[in-house]
Amino acid sequence: MALPNINLSPLTATRPEEILRPPKPWFVLLTLLIAMLMNLLPWSGVWLALKPDFLALVLLYWCIQQPQLVGVGTAWVCGLLMDVGQGALFGQHALAYALLGFAAEYFHRRVLRFPLWQQAAHVAVLLVLCMLLVLLVRIAGGAAPADWSNFLGAVSGALLWPLTSIILQWPQRPPPSPGER
């Protein structure tokens, strides 16, 4: 029986023999900062409705890829920062992101077996779950329930998942081996 780690690589289906190097911690931090920056951009109108939660997406990627580096705690801290950035109640994004981190850690061995577009389906479910949790907290706090258009962000987030994965794993790719070319 083959070792699970040297199984078919779904992200790089063309080069299954490739093994990624571990990412540098500063790179992980930088990507999280950039994602936060993109969340804080002044979006408006249709784009605001379509905007995926970039931070959730990047967190999800690192929680799945590097569960020993980024986990529930990191996600929770990022959630707190998002709460302040959006003037929301303290803890609602923190709670949602902590759930995201836990779910990613729980599923990471399974999710990585799938090709990218099937991973995206998993991601969509997780993002919707995350949004539902925020919605629940809001309704418990007395807010009016939202309409369906707020869930467009989860769909666009899932559609962006393949791109996110490819961008984030770029620096971890090994240099081409001399035997290849």
Added chain:
Amino acid sequence: MPTLSYDSPPFFRRGPSPFARFVFFGLLSLALLFADGRYGYLENVRLGVAAVLGPLQRAALLPGQAWDVVVTYFASQTRLSAENIQLKQQLLTQGTVVQSARSLVQENGRLRGLLKAHTRYVGNDILAEVLYLGRDPFSQKVFVNKGSTDQVKAGQAVIDDVGVVGQVTRAYPAVSEVTLLTEKDHTIPVKVERNGVRTLLVGAGTGHAPELRFMSANADIQSGDVLVTSGLDGTYPPGLAVAVVAAVERDSGLMFARITCRPLAGVDRSDQVLIVSAPLAGMPARPEETADDDTPKRVVKGRRGR
């Protein structure tokens, strides 16, 4: 995705399991939610985190500002000169209005002095620009570019050139958070301009029109009536236009009429706003209610924003 990782097998892994960590952080979040939502203990913590996040927020605005600069730079010469001519004409027509307004203010002050009336509040107004909307789809909030360093305080009213936009609910050092009058349960004391009937305008949340609550079915309100602030709460200066009554439904089965309104100000589109404060200090304190007072107490929910 296989990676070259150096961690020990799960058998030797230290630290609590993901589930235990999730439960810990989940409970911590719930505690924070309660402390913030129910008791408002965490404003200082929020200010601290906001100070850390401030540079990031300012950096997020840079691309948009750079785009504006580029667009302005390449704006065509003809359009600019046309705009210039138009602005000059506007200046001429408005100059007369401004001059007459100045003399009117002086005259009004003299007359009020004669009447020994309270002098109306004259502006310590702060002009602010809307930076961005709150990302939260459930709440009606915007952020403006003036904060506590510019003497903005929570509780001040925010207006645009047409009428009331909302109220400052949090003042950070460089920005402040404005809750719009369409926010759910955000209440403004208003009166009908036509006949002076006092009432409360209550926001109904995203996508719903604000309404006048607790108006009896025979109240003298028609669609098209203009509502202005009554100034009774000491938060909003009196006499500012707020909304116009859009529809009045009188159902004999219900105790109250259902009155929906349309805000006059560009609540969701104005870029420049004015932060004003009401002369709260000039108001005498409310007398204590005695125990045998038989008038029913009215509880106004969400009167100060949130």
